Amino acid sequence: MWLATAASELLLGVEKGVLLSLGGHLARNARPHIAVLGRMPDGETFRNVLRYKVETQPHLLLLRVDASLFFGNAAAIPRGLRNW
Known part of the structure; x- marks a missing residue:
């Protein structure tokens, strides 16, 4: 997840990278x-x-x-x- 966040921030920008990271976190925790x-x-x-x-x-x-x-x-x- 760390690597995906870093890559998305470099490729898409900080705002979209943080949103993608937050979305991944919520998706993982939605089905514990x-x-x-x-x-x-x-x-x-x-x-x-x-x-x-x-x-x-x-x-x-x-x-x-x-x-x-x-x-x-x-x-x-x-x-x-x-x-x-």
Whole structure:
């Protein structure tokens, strides 16, 4: 993203480069990654179930939203909950 911002500022000008960078930032954060978590065997930490061998409970769903919450991604959170 840094390289795209620098190149767009050099080619298009500072204003358009900053707008392109801001648009990219908003687009990335509009659909945040939502991870389902499970407990590690040590019993103290929680990790993504797709990356680690973790223990889960069938009646419990733990989610982690990997972005700041703001009006632009407010609709993505309930959608992610429904998917899981």
